[in-house]
Amino acid sequence: DAMVIQNPRYQVTQFGKPVTLSCSQTLNHNVMYWYQQKSSQAPKLLFHYYDKDFNNEADTPDNFQSRRPNTSFCFLDIRSPGLGDAAMYLCATSRDLTDNQPQHFGDGTRLSIL
């Protein structure tokens, strides 16, 4: 049973047209993360939520925003997608931020920009 669910699996949008990717979890974990993964590269952390507290990575472009309306759901908003934003976007969760709690990843949303 999938524990971190990302929708949609594939998303196509136009250059400059806002897009929202969603993630839900059944693990009741406190922490939710968003990563960007480009082809043949490691995942790159964009930001994370600890409960309602939002933490942005220093090099995450302002074009990327996130919302977490409740424990189970988290959204990634790309306000004006550029061609360079085409990538796989991965959501992950962990129980907490301490004790090296493992991160559980969803299967990602592959975003294409036309």
Place this chain on the structure above:
Amino acid sequence: QQQVKQSPQSLIVQKGGISIINCAYENTAFDYFPWYQQFPGKGPALLIAIRPDVSEKKEGRFTISFNKSAKQFSLHIMDSQPGDSATYFCAASLNNAGNMLTFGGGTRLMVKP
């Protein structure tokens, strides 16, 4: 600055052989070293992890060897199978830095039948 360097980038092994992937880290404060396995079209999945107070951890055919003085750790896949063909990422994290993972660059493993 890449704090975790992974090699090789790609690896081809015959079925039944041993796959070895190496990682080196810079930050001596790292205290948790997981390995993730990622199949095409899927998210990374935790495979095995080690803490620096042990030198080796084995789970089935997968073994992590850890050399604290050399700041290196490696993944050994014994009796490699075609189903092991995937991309493997080593990572490191720091407990008091909020559990954030620093990934290596990844190794694409192909196990030939």
